[in-house]
Amino acid sequence: MKRVEAIIKPAKLDEVKDALHAAGVTGLTVSEAKGFGRQKGHTEMYRGTEYTVDFLPKLFITVVVVDDLVESVVKAIADNARTGKIGDGKIFVSSLDDVMRIRTGERGRDAI
Amino acid sequence: MVRVSARRPRQWFLKAVLAMMLTQWLVGPVIIARADEPQPDPAGIATGDKTSTSDAGGNAFVVTEPTDKTAPDYAKNKKAFDDFQALAAKEPVAMKLADNVGHLRIATNFTWTLLTGYLVLFMQAGFALLTCGLVRKKNAGHLMMLNLAAYVFSFLAYWLCGFAFQYGGVAINAAPTNLGGTPTMDHFLFGGGLWGFLGGKGFFLSGPGYDAGSLCLTLFEVVFMETAAYIIVGAICERISFWAFILAELFMGGLLYPTFGCWVWGGGWLSQLGQTMNFAHGYVDFAGSTVVHGVGGFCAMALAVILGPRLGKYGPDGKPRAFPAHNLVYVVTGTFILVFGWMGFNPGSTLGSTDLRISVIAVNTNLAAVAGSASAMFLWYYLFGKPDITMACNGMLAGLVAITAPCAFVSPSSAVMIGILAGILVDAGVLFNERVIKVDDPCGAISVHGYCGWLGAVCVGIFADGTYGAGWNGVGATSYLGKAGQGVTGLLYGDHTQFFTQVGGATFMAVFIFGFTYIVFSLVNAISPIRVSREVELEGLDVPEFGLPAYAEDEIVNAEPEMARA
Numbered sequence: 001m002k003r004v005e006a007i008i009k010p011a012k013l014d015e016v017k018d019a020l021h022a023a024g025v026t027g028l029t030v031s032e033a034k035g036f037g038r039q040k041g042h043t044e045m046y047r048g049t050e051y052t053v054d055f056l057p058k059l060f061i062t063v064v065v066v067d068d069l070v071e072s073v074v075k076a077i078a079d080n081a082r083t084g085k086i087g088d089g090k091i092f093v094s095s096l097d098d099v100m101r102i103r104t105g106e107r108g109r110d111a112i
Numbered sequence: 113m114v115r116v117s118a119r120r121p122r123q124w125f126l127k128a129v130l131a132m133m134l135t136q137w138l139v140g141p142v143i144i145a146r147a148d149e150p151q152p153d154p155a156g157i158a159t160g161d162k163t164s165t166s167d168a169g170g171n172a173f174v175v176t177e178p179t180d181k182t183a184p185d186y187a188k189n190k191k192a193f194d195d196f197q198a199l200a201a202k203e204p205v206a207m208k209l210a211d212n213v214g215h216l217r218i219a220t221n222f223t224w225t226l227l228t229g230y231l232v233l234f235m236q237a238g239f240a241l242l243t244c245g246l247v248r249k250k251n252a253g254h255l256m257m258l259n260l261a262a263y264v265f266s267f268l269a270y271w272l273c274g275f276a277f278q279y280g281g282v283a284i285n286a287a288p289t290n291l292g293g294t295p296t297m298d299h300f301l302f303g304g305g306l307w308g309f310l311g312g313k314g315f316f317l318s319g320p321g322y323d324a325g326s327l328c329l330t331l332f333e334v335v336f337m338e339t340a341a342y343i344i345v346g347a348i349c350e351r352i353s354f355w356a357f358i359l360a361e362l363f364m365g366g367l368l369y370p371t372f373g374c375w376v377w378g379g380g381w382l383s384q385l386g387q388t389m390n391f392a393h394g395y396v397d398f399a400g401s402t403v404v405h406g407v408g409g410f411c412a413m414a415l416a417v418i419l420g421p422r423l424g425k426y427g428p429d430g431k432p433r434a435f436p437a438h439n440l441v442y443v444v445t446g447t448f449i450l451v452f453g454w455m456g457f458n459p460g461s462t463l464g465s466t467d468l469r470i471s472v473i474a475v476n477t478n479l480a481a482v483a484g485s486a487s488a489m490f491l492w493y494y495l496f497g498k499p500d501i502t503m504a505c506n507g508m509l510a511g512l513v514a515i516t517a518p519c520a521f522v523s524p525s526s527a528v529m530i531g532i533l534a535g536i537l538v539d540a541g542v543l544f545n546e547r548v549i550k551v552d553d554p555c556g557a558i559s560v561h562g563y564c565g566w567l568g569a570v571c572v573g574i575f576a577d578g579t580y581g582a583g584w585n586g587v588g589a590t591s592y593l594g595k596a597g598q599g600v601t602g603l604l605y606g607d608h609t610q611f612f613t614q615v616g617g618a619t620f621m622a623v624f625i626f627g628f629t630y631i632v633f634s635l636v637n638a639i640s641p642i643r644v645s646r647e648v649e650l651e652g653l654d655v656p657e658f659g660l661p662a663y664a665e666d667e668i669v670n671a672e673p674e675m676a677r678a
Contacts, residue, residue: 034667044659
């Protein structure tokens with residue numbers, strides 16, 4: 001089992017969500033985040049004083065999948081979150097030790 | 113296509129302001145009243161005398177000499193005049209007292225008109241809160257700035273030429289006697305006599321416009337124009353660029369609103385149709401269902417059509433998506449402030465508290481508001497299972513808009529009926545715009561102000577019961593429909609001509625306002641697009657257009673400055 005996490009632009013959520021459904025993913029978790037990568041922030045002015053806008057709004061998606069699906073899920077996210085402009089985000093894949101469905105108590109692959 | 117950058121507008125705004133000031137200084141001294149014209153009274157020391165004195169029934173204290181020797185009651189009127197002249201000669205102290213009383217009457221009316229005008233000004237805050245609450249958080253600053261800028265720029269355009277266009281000729285056919293008659297505003301730029309099309313005195317509010325009575329009218333009428341000016345914000349927000357918005361406000365305050373306003377309130381041709389074409393009392397709109405709200409609503413509609421819907425509003429299958437309001441607390445609070453301000457809007461339109469119909473107007477206004485909210489709520493509950501808070505507010509405003517034209521002419525029960533109709537219409541209008549014609553209207557401005565404004569004018573022609581308005585627009589001062597003292601009357605009380613006049617006038621307003629705005633701004637849009645770019649719209653207009661988010665701490669703008677390295 002692998003955990004696939006992605007940081008994407010908020011405007012891309014609908015497309016990524018639909019692509020994940022099509023790829024066979026049954027559930028996902030989304031949280032709002034702020035971040036920046038190699039892009040620098042930009043400056044704005046407030047009543048005569050400059051301030052920098054470093055952090056931009058992003059969405060953090062977490063999906064847990066069986067190993068066979070990892071490549072298609074990564075491709076689904078990447079293809080649908082890409083705009084070609086800086087700030088598109090990143091995808092992280094990590095191993096997962098165990099999963100449990102709270103309602104039924106199922107463990108492992110059955111809980112995904 | 114030329115895109116105006118953030119820095120360049122500063123230069124041409126500065127140039128525009130300097131040009132306006134230069135013109136005023138050059139042209140101002142030329143705008144003075146000639147010796148043979150009525151002289152303006154800027155100090156207010158020559159306004160209001162015994163000719164302004166009248167009794168409860170509106171009968172003047174001073175008897176004027178009858179001029180028409182062929183009239184049937186000439187002999188009776190001439191005797192009354194001669195008797196009065198004799199009395200005036202015998203009782204000079206009474207005549208002096210009459211001068212004081214007349215001045216006091218005008219002063220009372222000034223107080224009323226100005227204070228109710230300030231109430232209408234407060235409606236700006238109400239509408240700002242209402243519309244801000246109805247949009248997404250990332251555009252909250254943009255909405256507030258649009259409402260602020262609407263007040264600023266349309267007012268300046270109204271000062272420059274708007275008031276002159278609307279009221280430059282008002283003394284010819286519609287002199288506001290409650291304020292002393294504004295005798296200096298006596299010239300139409302286009303048209304003349306009973307067919308006035310645009311006023312021509314009072315530019316820069318100087319010369320004939322620099323008069324105590326005229327400026328009292330100006331204050332009251334400018335805040336009404338401001339209402340039309342901020343209405344458009346409700347439909348064009350979240351995607352209009354700021355420079356295009358300023359242009360729209362200059363257009364509204366300087367030309368669009370004053371033109372139709374002249375035709376209905378400035379003594380222009382629509383109001384005089386009763387005398388020129390025997391159309392009952394002419395086109396009647398007491399406080400502005402069409403002059404203010406209809407104009408705002410249909411101008412908004414034209415701009416919304418040119419702009420197109422917000423990104424993501426309609427899916428590939430054409431189904432609309434919801435953009436939930438970000439703060440319902442603002443929406444309801446804003447609505448209450450608008451209701452309170454409307455207590456100035458409608459009763460204030462008598463231009464004087466010496467007209468005791470003001471109490472009837474105040475109650476009618478409130479009844480329509482609550483009936484509108486109740487009917488909108490119940491209909492929505494029936495259709496969708498839950499009463500929507502924003503539609504309850506829109507329903508209240510719809511009732512207010514619809515009663516604005518008929519408020520002085522109807523009974524309280526009719527006011528309730530009008531409110532109920534408005535609540536139904538606003539619900540239907542919102543669904544129609546959203547699902548059928550697919551015009552994206554974030555705050556429902558087109559339905560509340562456009563459609564219900566049209567309804568309000570039509571309701572004059574249905575529910576007016578003749579108890580008020582004898583002599584309106586110079587028709588039937590002594591008798592109308594065979595009855596002495598009969599005022600503006602509608603279909604249900606025996607006058608079908610008024611009904612057709614109202615339907616015709618209101619429909620003409622919708623077509624004219626939509627068409628004029630559409631033509632002008634299609635041209636502007638072709639020269640330089642009035643909509644912001646896709647990136648700006650997705651980010652929210654607060655930072656890209658104004659450099660500030662409305663809720664800075666929700667976006668980590670900077671690590672707390674107090675924690676920065678010293």
